Amino acid sequence: MPELPEVETTRRGIATRLVGKKVVRVIVREPRLRWPIPQELALQLPGNIFSAVERRAKYLMLKTPAGCLIAHLGMSGSLRIFPATAPLTKHDHADIVLDNNTCLRLHDPRRFGALLWTNKNPLQHPLLINLGPEPLEADFNGAYLYRQSRGRSVAVKNLIMDSRIVAGVGNIYASEALFTAGIHPARAAGRISRQRYELLSQAIKQVLNAALEQGGTTLRDYYASDGKAGYFKQQLKVYGRAEQPCITCKLPVRLIRQGQRSSYYCKYCQR
DNA sequence: CTTTACGCCTGACGGC
DNA sequence: TGCCGTCAGGCGTAAA
Numbered sequence: 001m002p003e004l005p006e007v008e009t010t011r012r013g014i015a016t017r018l019v020g021k022k023v024v025r026v027i028v029r030e031p032r033l034r035w036p037i038p039q040e041l042a043l044q045l046p047g048n049i050f051s052a053v054e055r056r057a058k059y060l061m062l063k064t065p066a067g068c069l070i071a072h073l074g075m076s077g078s079l080r081i082f083p084a085t086a087p088l089t090k091h092d093h094a095d096i097v098l099d100n101n102t103c104l105r106l107h108d109p110r111r112f113g114a115l116l117w118t119n120k121n122p123l124q125h126p127l128l129i130n131l132g133p134e135p136l137e138a139d140f141n142g143a144y145l146y147r148q149s150r151g152r153s154v155a156v157k158n159l160i161m162d163s164r165i166v167a168g169v170g171n172i173y174a175s176e177a178l179f180t181a182g183i184h185p186a187r188a189a190g191r192i193s194r195q196r197y198e199l200l201s202q203a204i205k206q207v208l209n210a211a212l213e214q215g216g217t218t219l220r221d222y223y224a225s226d227g228k229a230g231y232f233k234q235q236l237k238v239y240g241r242a243e244q245p246c247i248t249c250k251l252p253v254r255l256i257r258q259g260q261r262s263s264y265y266c267k268y269c270q271r
Numbered sequence: 272c273t274t275t276a277c278g279c280c281t282g283a284c285g286g287c
Numbered sequence: 288t289g290c291c292g293t294c295a296g297g298c299g300t301a302a303a
Contacts, residue, residue, distance in 0.1 A: 002297090034279075034299085058297075075296050076281075091281085110280045112297060127299085154274070163298075171296065260276075261296070275303075284294085 002073040004135070004168035005211035007058045010079055014104060015053035017081045018062065022049045022099040030093040034074060034114040037094060041117040045069060045096065057131050057167030061122045068122040069096075074112025080105055131167040135204050140166055142198030149189040149197065156192060157185035157258055160204065169204060172239045173211065175264045177203040179238045184270045185263040186256070210235065238264040 002010070026042040048064035055061070060079070062069040071079060084101045094115060096104040106115060118125050132148075133140040148165050149156070157178060160169050169177070178185050180203035183196060192200075214235065237247055242255035246266040256263050 032280095034297090072297085074280090074298090108280095109282070110296090112280065152273085158274090161297095259274095262294095273303105275301100277301080278299100279297105282295095284292105286292090287290090 002058065002075075002077060003170035003173055003211075004058055005173075005208055005215075007060060007073060007168070008055055008212055009215050010073065011053055011055045011060055014079055014081060017102065018050040018053055018098070018104065020049060021102075023047065023064070024097045024099050027095040027097065027103075028093070029088075030091075030111070033093065033108065033111050034072065035116065037115045038117050040067075041069065041115060044117060044119075056123060056128055057134070057163060058170075059122075059128060063122075067117055067119040070114070070116040070118060070122055070125060070127070071106070072114040074108060074110060074114065076110040077106060077108035077113035080107070131163055132165045133167065135166050135169055135208055140201060140204075142194060142201045145197040145201055146192075146194040149192060152189040154189050155186045155258055156183060156189045156200075157263055159189040160200070161261075166204070169208075171261050172236070173204070173207050175239045176207045176237060179265060179270060180207060182270055185258060185265050187271075238266065240264065 023046050025046050028037050028042060031037040044066055045064065048066045050062055050064055052063045053060065054063065058072060060071040062071065073079065081102050082105050084095075084097055084103045086103075086105075089107070091109045092105055092107050093111070094106045098104070106113065116125075116127075122128060133144065145160075145165075149159060152159060154162075157174050159165055160177070161171065161174050175185065177200060181196065181200040183192065183200055238253050241253045241264060243252045245251065246253055246269055249266065249268045251266060251268050253264055254267055256265075
């Protein structure tokens with residue numbers, strides 16, 4: 001399941017093979033993604049040369065002079081470069097065919113992903129304009145989290161998964177960062193000290209960077225743009241480890257539901 | 272304004 | 288063996 005490290009891994013994997021290449025045509029086999037793939041994509045993208053591949057939160061921005069392809073991998077999506085004649089597999093919903101006999105292929109079994117097209121600054125797109133700071137940038141820090149959390153009764157885990165607060169912290173890494181910081185996931189956000197938010201912001205950066213170094217976390221169906229699995233799963237401390245002993249205190253890791261998501265934590269190590 | 276719940280979707284898995 | 292219910296979850300959206 002692509003989270004920020006997986007999306008960044010994908011960005012790095014495809015960027016060098018896209019930039020400077022011209023789009024020959026766009027093939028849409030299944031337009032029914034999170035939103036329908038717009039007609040404008042197939043009409044306006046061909047003939048253009050990719051100038052940059054950037055990321056904002058979990059959105060990828062594939063830039064050309066004429067406009068920008070915005071891609072989201074949803075729960076199960078992948079973007080990989082294939083030979084243009086590579087055999088199709090189930091759920092290969094779209095190909096961006098390039099002028100060097102390769103194609104960028106979107107594969108997404110659950111179809112929670114998206115391919116969109118904009119002629120404007122993609123950062124001004126409705127889906128991106130309200131995103132909070134990037135978690136790995138300097139403006140995301142303890143002071144910022146502390147300020148944003150004052151007067152909020154929401155559980156701290158929900159706070160850090162709110163894309164308006166910080167962009168791109170998903171369910172896996174939220175649980176992991178809270179464990180590292182020693183903070184209970186259900187604690188009211190407004191009742192956490194500035195000092196502890198400093199710990200939390202550092203933990204978020206640390207866990208995301210560690211996952212990035214491992215090429216992301218492969219649980220079920222995530223594979224990097226080179227098709228390889230990520231290796232961060234072996235380093236997960238609480239996520240997916242319900243009833244297994246906490247790596248610190250040996251008490252069983254607990255599983256609760258917050259919102260509609262699973263949260264894993266240690267009752268003793270997280271307060 | 273904040274908070275909560277839902278739905279989209281397929282594949283894996285467990286129970287019978 | 289097959290069928291069916293449940294779960295997984297990013298995240299926009301609607302509702303409370």
